[in-house]
Amino acid sequence: MTSATLSSHSATHTPQRSALAVLTLGAIGVVYGDIGTSPLYTVKEIFGPSTGLAPTSDNIIGAVSVILWALMFVVTLKYVILILRADNRGEGGALALTALAAHAVAHRPRLRLGLLTLGVFGATLFYGDSVITPAISVLGAMEGLEVVSDDLKSWVVPLSIVVLVGLFLVQRFGTAAVGRLFGPVIVLWFVVLAVAGLVHIVEQPQILRALNPMRALQFLHGSGWHVFALVGAVVLALTGAEALYADMGHFGRAPIQLAWVALVMPALALNYLGQGALLIGDPTALENPFFRMFPSSWVLGVVGLATLAAIIASQAVISGAYSMTRQAIQLGFLPRMTIRFTSAREMGQIYMPAVNWVLLVGVIGAVVGFGSSSALGGAYGIAVTLTMAITTVLTFFVVREGWRMPAPLAWGATALFLLVDGLLFVSCAVKLFDGGWFPLALGLAIFALMSTWARGRALVMESIRSDGVALAPFIASLDPTDLQRSRRTAVYPVANPEVVPQALLHNMKHYQVLHDRNLILTVHYEEVPWVPAEDRVAVQDLGHGFWRVSLRFGFMETPDVPEALSLAEKQGLHVPPFETSYFLSRETVVSTPGAGMAGWRERLFAAMSRNARTAAEYFRLPDNTVVELGTRVQI
Structure with missing residues (x-):
């Protein structure tokens, strides 16, 4: 008004x-x-x-x-x-x-x-x-x-x-x-x-x-x-x-x-x-x-x-x-x-x-x-x-x-x-x-x-956390002369921002390459219907070309990740849309005996996970910028 x-x-x-x-x-x-x-x-x-x-x-x-x-x-x-x-x-x-x-x-x-x-x-x-x-x-x-x-x-x-x-x-x-x-x-x-x-x-x-x-x-x-x-x-x-x-x-x-x-x-x-x-x-x-x-x-x-x-x-x-x-x-x-x-x-x-x-x-x-x-x-x-x-x-x-x-x-x-x-x-x-x-x-x-x-998502997060590599020590151990740097931006959407994304490890293992800018991206859904634009994005510089980026959405909002990342410019992080690739880890859930959930619930969760809509569609990522890498997660 x-x-x-x-x-x-x-x-x-x-x-x-x-x-x-x-x-x-x-x-x-x-x-x-x-x-x-x-x-x-x-x-x-x-x-x-x-x-x-x-x-x-x-x-x-x-x-x-x-x-x-x-x-x-x-x-x-x-x-x-x-x-x-x-x-x-x-x-x-x-x-x-x-x-x-x-x-x-x-x-x-x-x-x-x-x-x-x-x-x-x-x-x-x-x-x-x-x-x-x-x-x-x-x-x-x-x-x-x-x-x-x-x-x-x-x-x-x-x-x-x-x-x-x-x-x-x-x-x-x-x-x-x-x-x-x-x-x-x-x-x-x-x-x-x-x-x-x-x-x-x-x-x-x-x-x-x-x-x-x-x-x-x-x-x-x-x-x-x-x-x-x-x-x-x-x-x-x-x-x-x-x-x-x-x-x-x-x-x-x-x-x-x-x-x-x-x-x-x-x-x-x-x-x-x-x-x-x-x-x-x-x-x-x-x-x-x-x-x-x-x-x-x-x-x-x-x-x-x-x-x-x-x-x-x-x-x-x-x-x-x-x-x-x-x-x-x-x-x-x-x-x-x-x-x-x-x-x-x-x-x-x-x-x-x-x-x-x-x-x-x-x-x-x-x-x-x-x-x-x-x-x-x-x-x-x-x-x-x-x-x-x-x-x-x-x-x-x-x-x-x-x-x-x-x-x-x-x-x-x-x-x-x-x-x-x-x-x-x-x-x-x-x-x-x-x-x-x-x-x-x-x-x-x-x-x-x-x-x-x-409950299944909570178990998956626990499994990733227990088997993952801690992010901070990993970044500190990087030697800039060991890996070739790609002059592009890589975005790694993850559920747990404290561990190294599986997609990033696959990139380094198979291609021996690291991007100039690496964004460890986490999307949070708040217990409010709407999140103001000024509170949408939080950026933390981790050094060695790594940033931790957190996006916040309300439960009534449609998550548009590229649009939200454009707001990071005000915090000193430039994410050029035509020079950015999104690397997604597509988890294949494997039911195993032991603690967790009953067998039928683990199988049900695995079936729901297989049939879920892809993150690329849901977060409105451009089709020609997405790379999916599979990983198996035991629950």
Whole structure:
């Protein structure tokens, strides 16, 4: 921002308001697509066979009251007011919060390791959400066809698969063009939700008793053991709450909060009240209360709009899965993968082929395997509620250790949120064998991959350190007259800057040559989303034509090594791009008996290592400057 801009308050006021409006519209389209499609199936599941709840007036009012106050407590109070404040330099999400919590307890290594493990496990549960959200949202929208005609029921699953396959196929082209439509479409969706609900509220105003929180408490208290099945269904209204925090880096805290208060929460409340009013007047509408809110001539149009909203909700979690995977790679929990940038202007718009096709297989499997939104409802809650509980625990350490809030306040708020999270999780856990196992199994499988990769990389570093030659004595022992010098620059990317790179030893052994300038390069990923340009590079002159260069990147950044090395000029190190070669050591991991990891994990790590994307591609090294030399590493 220039000084001229700052000189006039009136000049900045309009652009700031305009920017806030644009960001708020974007937040409505991307952030709230998931929670915005919950009315498609939530009320139907609350009065479904699994809960045994009769659609009497008192039960309907009580159930709607529980939905409204769950939204108020969990989404508004916990996420919108509290957790959105826990930003990691503007970024949010499971891994950003994990890094923030780990940094807050950096002086307690064991606790830090425990929080990192807990946070990574919480992040893996997001992949279960990325599979189930597209499946349940699109199925829920397509089930509106059953209201039009029973003959269309057999078309619900096939048409859902067609829509989902099309959605995943277009990912490679990017979402910039479609993204411009997200906000207006979802705004229209929420307006339709609100108007439809208001019409039925006017017909049955007694539903407004649900606004009294005492009706929710009385209803829960009087439900007996059925309360767990009931609350497990209410969780469906809360799905998407994590997206408020995960997408904070894209839109900022204020637009997300404004969108929730001004449009999303009122529209959801009116629609849930309207569905309750409809059921009070016509209990037979229970088969599909959402679509029965509309005249029969409107249903096909609403199905089309609901399908668009479901696609947008699905797009949000698919894009989130790409972003989460990239963060996990940067933090060292997954091997390098191919990342394609689909926009020349927006670095956050990426496409990851491997993640895309794995998600597609999982989503199609969920649609075919479960067959309906009701069946998928049983699979939805466990992963979401467990993630909510993990978020609460991590936030406690940020609030208490990072912000230094008073202990009674931090402990009291955490205990209250954990009590609610615990009730939600236990209520969903009763559906473990009705599909709840699916996202848990998926999350555990991905956690096994992540933990195996992180542990395997640590073992590789230990092996290289134990077998390597210390760098400082090696440089001191060099005799400039023994080796021919090449008048070029050699860059040796290494994980351990204290030992001599294997590629350098190979160069000297086979070619009897040493370059004029030798850069021992290490790339570090910090537990922050972005690293300022002035902190990007650190240079240390080791003598005899050797420099130790350290590059720092945040977990949201794309590492571009040549561009970063150009910043070393300010520290007296000139790296001419056309006179520089990059020598990479490509490690072949060999599993051996002994300490380390279990045999199957070592073999898994070796397979992941073989299939990882090359460092040359990942660090954006020019193809004609790279020389790869192989080395075997035993773990």
